[in-house]
Amino acid sequence: MANKQRTWSLWLNQWPMVVGYGLALALLGGLLKLYALPTVLFWDSLRYTWLLLGLAIFGRHQVQKQQLKRLDIALKTGQVLPEDSLELVLRQYTQVFNQLQAKRLTYQRQAQQQVNAHQDYVMLWSHEIKTPLTALNLLAENDPTIDSSAVQQQVVLIQNQLDLLLNYERLANFNHDLxxxxxxxxxxxxxxxxxxxxxxxxxxxxxxxxxxxxxxxxxxxxxxxxxxxxxxxxxxxxxxxxxxxxxxxxxxxxxxxxxxxxxxxxxxxxxxxxxxxxxxxxxxxxxxxxxxxxxxxxxxxxxxxxxxxxxxxxxxxxxxxxxxxxxxxx
CATH class of the missing domain: 3.30.565.10 (Histidine kinase-like ATPase, C-terminal domain)
Incomplete structure (x- = not known):
């Protein structure tokens, strides 16, 4: 459905050429009438140029279709667009797009690195929390009368790691917590x-x-x-x-x-x-x-x-x- 809508929009986008062609014919008709020339010249011009107009519209439509296709591929794959257009304005747009694309890719890489680092730290903290828990289990297994000091130390270690983890999460919205x-x-x-x-x-x-x-x-x-x-x-x-x-x-x-x-x-x-x-x-x-x-x-x-x-x-x-x-x- 989206492709059909885009194709239809592309055809509608060719209206400047149709309007320009119509204005040219109107100007020609006006000149013929002004100078009392035969109207057959008008109809001959229409008969021999409408096909050229159709070919120009079709060619412009295909070029724009390919440009949009390349844009879609560039957006999905992170590629840049070739700056080989004959149109100066389009080349400028392509340069701006490529600059924004480079910034977007840099941001995505940084965001992914932050996500990976976040996951690594969470895994590291989970391991550090497991260490005192394992120590508590060993204390309980090896001695029915567990040293309360040893238990308290392991509990404090767990609490410290949990505080680190929770505050690490809060750092992302730090300014809202002051x-x-x-x-x-x-x-x-x-x-x-x-x-x-x-x-x-x-x-x-x-x-x-x-x-x-x-x-x-x-x-x-x-x-x-x-x-x-x-x-x-x-x-x-x-x-x-x-x-x-x-x-x-x-x-x-x-x-x-x-x-x-x-x-x-x-x-x-x-x-x-x-x-x-x-x-x-x-x-x-x-x-x-x-x-x-x-x-x-x-x-x-x-x-x-x-x-x-x-x-x-x-x-x-x-x-x-x-x-x-x-x-x-x-």
């Missing part, structure tokens, strides 16, 4: 330390909070997510018996650990999605998405996020606020 207000930084940080208390106890880590009385203007939920990821990494890679310090200095929240540190070759890539580095490969418990997502959030909140580290000495993460975002002594 509510900026003044929040007390100490009240925000303290529950995070308590959340990971089981790891602090297990590794004999000492949390040190050195925060003055202050408020920051930001979105509480997303800032909490950022700090969670940084503190979780600090706990995960900390050496047993060390300290994890959260302090305020020059409009910055500094989170310091005395852990294994980050190799100099890995440091420039820690914010890349999926990058785990040598630490992640050694511990086999990293998706490489926590710091990437934390940096994405920092951009949206107007914050800075930087990392300095030395192997064997520890890591410092700095979350930088602007002066307008800080209110001391409140």
């Amino acid at each position: 509510a900026f207000k003044w929040i007390d930084l100490t009240n925000l940080v303290t529950p995070i330390i308590q959340e990971y208390a089981v790891f602090f106890v297990d590794k004999r880590l000492k949390p040190v909070l050195a925060l003055p009385k202050l408020q920051v203007l930001t979105d509480a939920k997303w800032l909490r997510f950022m700090i969670q990821q940084v503190v979780f990494n600090a706990v995960k890679y900390a050496n047993p018996g060390g300290t994890i310090t959260l302090k305020w200095q020059a409009d910055q929240l500094l989170i310091q650990d005395q852990g294994i540190g980050i190799a100099a070759s890995d440091l420039p890539r820690v914010f890349e999605p999926g990058f785990t580095g040598s630490n992640g490969r050694q511990h086999q418990a990293a998706t490489g998405m926590g710091l990437y997502m934390a940096q994405q959030v920092s951009h949206q909140l107007g914050l800075g996020l930087t990392i300095t580290s030395q192997v064997g000495q520890g890591t410092q993460v700095a979350i930088t606020f602007t002066k307008d975002q800080v209110r001391l002594g409140s």
Whole structure:
């Protein structure tokens, strides 16, 4: 049905030639009458030119039909059109089409890459969630009296991975999920330390909070997510018996650990999605998405996020606020 409608439309599209032919005959008839010439000239002109008109219309119809066919194929296959038309305007249209086609194909490739990356990350997270679940099953099978600390650690690991996955999905509509207000930084940080208390106890880590009385203007939920990821990494890679310090200095929240540190070759890539580095490969418990997502959030909140580290000495993460975002002594 669509093909028949298109064919009919193509025939109707030839009306300029018919109108032009009619106007030419009308002009000829007028001139013959004006100069009192025999009308047989008019009828002879009509008799000898209507076939040429029909052939011209048919030829133009076939050319346009082929052009539309090539356009359909180009749209379906992603090809570009040859710029071989004799008509200047049509060549210009073809050039514009090819430019738009190239942009469309680039967008499609990028979109497909994003879909593939999204699927890969979801599969990676599902694997990471299965790991602590498997550990819980082994604990239950091997010992009827399961160590509650071990269970709590695995549960926290599961919760952390689920939070990562859910927040990764929310990043797509990030701007619709922001509510900026003044929040007390100490009240925000303290529950995070308590959340990971089981790891602090297990590794004999000492949390040190050195925060003055202050408020920051930001979105509480997303800032909490950022700090969670940084503190979780600090706990995960900390050496047993060390300290994890959260302090305020020059409009910055500094989170310091005395852990294994980050190799100099890995440091420039820690914010890349999926990058785990040598630490992640050694511990086999990293998706490489926590710091990437934390940096994405920092951009949206107007914050800075930087990392300095030395192997064997520890890591410092700095979350930088602007002066307008800080209110001391409140």
